[in-house]
Amino acid sequence: MTPFKDKAPGELVTNFGFSGESAISGMDPNIQQYGEVNQLGGMFVNGRPLPNHIRLRIIELAQLGIRPCDISRQLRVSHGCVSKILARYNETGSILPGAIGGSKPRVTTPKVTAYIKELKQKDPGMFAWEIRDHLLQDGICDKFNLPSVSSISRILRNKIGTLQHLQGATHYDLKPHQSPVYPSVAAMYPHYPYQAHAAAAAAAAAPAPVSPMPPKSGAGSPGMPSRTPWPSAHSVSDLLGHWGQMRGHGGPPATSHDAQNYNYFMYLQSCNAPTAASGAFSGALGGGSAFGGGLMMGGPGQHTQQTSSL
DNA sequence: TGCGTCACGGTTGAG
């Protein structure tokens, strides 16, 4: 997998394994340093998504009826990757990679904590599970961002310790007739991601176009794998327009990710032989859709971060 | 031979 087995860590890679080809002038030094070549001779950056034009080409070639193994060979992308991208596309309608990085948003916001404190002050004998019910009933939380009983208990213990010390009731102090088992939100809604609420808000702000595929998984819709919702979906023309702007107008990348991917993109553009797909790609840069409008990328509530992670 | 799956080593970004 690692083509530079004899490369010392951190050593600058100036030849990418293409015969007679040295470093591409003007390439991102990061790509030069971290770029690798797979068994098929294709260029990739470990840990980073393939550039979107490669992803696009995979989808397009598949739609032309070309077998995944042939796509793999033609684009010099591992068949596992082709399989994964095609599977994701079939499942979500999106060619885009998932959102990388980030953390689960906290449910114990200051507002929630304050309300718990208020409840506890009103009724010091209130149990954590009762507080949890109140949070839901009073509209402080919904079922997607409702803290677990354990979280409430921790808040009571850590942040309202004095009150607890005086009155002391947590979910450990269960009433005799109460079940000691209170499933977490995740357990109650195993198929619903915690970020769904935020995604719904994002969707309300910027409604996503209808995906050709039913939503199954990913940010912003139940079961979507990504952790962070996209504020808007990406159509082919959106995406191509993005790159078109970069290529055609030389617009500066908005973020370091853009810069990275732009350089990656430019590099791969210069490395890969033109294909029919790239022709469609180039044509689409002129304003039309590469797929006659038939291919929509960006499933419902797609990834938030990807505008900067092309 | 083709393809789905998974371990691996890597990156990323919120907390």
Next chain:
DNA sequence: AGCTCAACCGTGACG
């Protein structure tokens, strides 16, 4: 500023 953690990535190998 730097660390942790849990998500993601593509590759390569296996069945």
